[in-house]
Each structure stands twice: as structure tokens, then as C-alpha cells.
Amino acid sequence: METLIIRTEKEKLYALKAFLEEMNITFEVKKPKVKKEDRPYDPMFVKKVLDSMQEYKEGNYVQLTEQYKKEVFGK
Numbered sequence: 430m431e432t433l434i435i436r437t438e439k440e441k442l443y444a445l446k447a448f449l450e451e452m453n454i455t456f457e458v459k460k461p462k463v464k465k466e467d468r469p470y471d472p473m474f475v476k477k478v479l480d481s482m483q484e485y486k487e488g489n490y491v492q493l494t495e496q497y498k499k500e501v502f503g504k
Contacts, residue, residue: 437445442458449456484490491497 435445446456446458
């Protein structure tokens with residue numbers, strides 16, 4: 430068995446995967462490793478966002494309605 434490495438854009442990857450599946454060729458897709466300095470967001474910030482999303486899914490949130498604004502801000 431031999432290994433073929435192909436680097437392509439995501440749009441072309443879908444077509445290539447479909448072709449390989451049709452030909453019954455086994456393959457694996459690996460995402461490139463991203464260097465820490467190239468990451469767009471701080472990992473602690475990402476964790477806070479993901480935690481907040483989980484709290485929302487669990488129903489732990491407050492809706493900012495007009496009545497709630499009056500209660501909190503007095504306006």
C-alpha cells in the first residue's frame with residue numbers, strides 16, 4: 430500500500446472524498462496543526478464562551494425584557 434498526500438481547499442475536499450468513497454479507496458482526513466501564535470482567540474476566552482453556551486442550554490440565563498430592565502435599572 431502507498432500513501433498519497435493531497436492538500437486542497439475545503440470545497441474541493443468534498444468532491445474528492447466522494448470520488449474516493451465511490452472507488453472504495455480508504456482514506457483519512459487530517460487537519461493541519463495550528464501554531465499557538467496563529468490562533469485567533471485566547472483559549473481562556475473560548476472556554477468562557479463554551480461554558481456560557483452550556484449554561485444557556487441548561488436554562489441558566491436571564492431574558493432582557495422591558496420589565497427586567499425596569500427592575501434592574503429603574504427606568
